[in-house]
Amino acid sequence: PEGKTMCSLCSRLRRGILYRVARELKCNKLALGHHRDDMLQTFFLNMFFGGKLKGMPPKLVSDNGEFMVIRPLAYVAESDLIRWAAHRQFPIIPCTLCGSQENLQRLQVGNMLREWQKKHPGRIENMFSALQNVVPSHLMDAKLHGFKDLKITGIESDDGDKAFDEEEFKESSLPGIQVISM
Structure with missing residues (x-):
């Protein structure tokens, strides 16, 4: 419709072409260049505009089961890729369709x-870490956690309510970043 972006259409067309070419070349694995910021943006786009708690995993099987899609840059910050591309003098080919659209969510x-x-500072790293530390029992998806079948057991559970958990210091999946969990 007029005034709407074409991102989803463009994405589907690109993916269709990639699958077709992979099939022709007898490949079953596709490496895409999505980075950490893409992963977070997609998560928030799905939440804000799609009503889903959904993102892009670093690895998944295509809907038809024919291809493995990998995202080897999933843990790399966009700013690091920009600096690396400038350092290596890689040509950046912008998508003029995307950049020229209004209302680009x-x-x-x-x-x-x-x-x-x-x-x-550090919020991006914490949000990205949260995508890797999901607690289904503390969300509201009955398909992931059977709320209606819950019963009092009198036994402590790792999935239990830990409102006042002790601080944990653990290594982040990102080099040089320490994550503080509460």
Whole structure:
């Protein structure tokens, strides 16, 4: 529709072409260049505009089971890739369709994340860490956690309510970053 972005259509068309070419070349694995910021942006886009707690995993099997999709840059910050590309003098080919569209939600979400990071350093790393530390029993998806079948057992559970958990210091999946969990 007029005034709407074409991102989802463009994405589907690109993916269809990639699958077709992979099939022609008899390949069953596709490596895509999504980075950490793409992963977070997609998560928030799905939450804000799709009503789903959903993102992009670093590895998944295509819907038809024919291809493995991998994202080897999933843990790399966009800013690091920008600096690396400049250092190596890689040509950057912008998508003029995306950049020229009004109402681009991905751009707005990206700006929101950058602003949060500027005001609260470390927030991006914490949000990315949260995508890797999901506690289904503390969300509301009955398909992931059987709330209606819950019973009092009198036995402590690792999935239990830990409102006042002790602080944990653990290594992040990102080199040089220490994550503080509460």
